[in-house]
Amino acid sequence: GVxxxxxxxxxxxxxxYFTQTKGGAKTFFNLPEKLNGQKRIIITEGELDVLSGxxxxxxxxxxxxxxxxxxxxxxxxxxSEDRKFAYVWAANDILEQTDKVIIACDRDGPGVALAEExxxxxxxxxxxxxxxPDDCKDANDVLLKHGKAALAxxxxxxxxxxxxxxxxxx
Numbered sequence: 001g002v003x004x005x006x007x008x009x010x011x012x013x014x015x016x017y018f019t020q021t022k023g024g025a026k027t028f029f030n031l032p033e034k035l036n037g038q039k040r041i042i043i044t045e046g047e048l049d050v051l052s053g054x055x056x057x058x059x060x061x062x063x064x065x066x067x068x069x070x071x072x073x074x075x076x077x078x079x080s081e082d083r084k085f086a087y088v089w090a091a092n093d094i095l096e097q098t099d100k101v102i103i104a105c106d107r108d109g110p111g112v113a114l115a116e117e118x119x120x121x122x123x124x125x126x127x128x129x130x131x132x133p134d135d136c137k138d139a140n141d142v143l144l145k146h147g148k149a150a151l152a153x154x155x156x157x158x159x160x161x162x163x164x165x166x167x168x169x170x
Contacts, residue, residue, distance in 0.1 A: 007047065018067075027087050028062040031094060035060065040100040042155060043118060045111050049104065049139035056143060056151040062091075064118070068110035072117060088121045095122055102158045104130040106138040119161050128158035 005024030010017035029047050041060045044050055045068055053061035065087055079089045088095075095101060101122050105111040119127040132154060136142045142151045 009048075026065045028091050029065060030062045031091055032060060032062075033094075035094065035097050039098055040102060041095065041098050042102045042104055044139055045105040045114055046138070046140075052140040052143040052151060053104075053155070056148040056155075058152060058155055064114060068105065068114035069117060070110055070113065072113045077121060082121070085117060085121055088118065095126075098126070100128055100158075101126050102128045102130060102155060103161070104139055104155060104158075107132050108137060111138070124161045124163050127161040129161055130154055130158045 005021055007018065007020040007024070028043070030050050035041070038060050041062060042053060042058060044053065044061060044063045047063050050061040050063045066084065069084070077085075082089065101118075103115045103118055105115040105118075115129065132138065132142060133146060133150070136145055139151055139154075142154055
């Protein structure tokens with residue numbers, strides 16, 4: 001019931017401009033306090049994708065607060081020094097309660113990098129990935145072009161995150 005951050009986005013189709021209140025919390029957008037029996041959480045790249053998921057009847061859709069990085073970082077990850085992704089560590093209690101973390105980021109370079117960074121921090125064995133239709137780059141695109149059922153179906157058909165050295169029977 002307390003406002004702790006406000007974000008604005010331009011209405012222009014030509015240019016995407018974003019701004020937010022100074023000092024706004026760097027947390028997942030729409031992170032529930034409790035999962036209420038749900039065993040999955042869906043992580044998107046932006047707030048509009050969360051709202052698209054809600055429109056399609058998907059529960060526990062959240063989004064990263066800072067947008068996507070340009071590339072995957074190298075080296076090991078130390079939670080105490082991982083400021084850019086501190087929001088992942090702060091949500092650890094909720095993430096550990098899930099059986100499935102579905103990562104549904106954009107299909108562009110930064111979206112792929114964000115998905116990899118999230119999976120590295122959450123644990124790839126717990127993560128699943130979404131394949132968007134060929135003509136769509138994100139959840140909102142699927143909703144606009146194909147409708148609610150197609151978006152819900154894309155999420156429901158998520159596949160386990162590939163893990164190096166682990167192979168499927170087929």
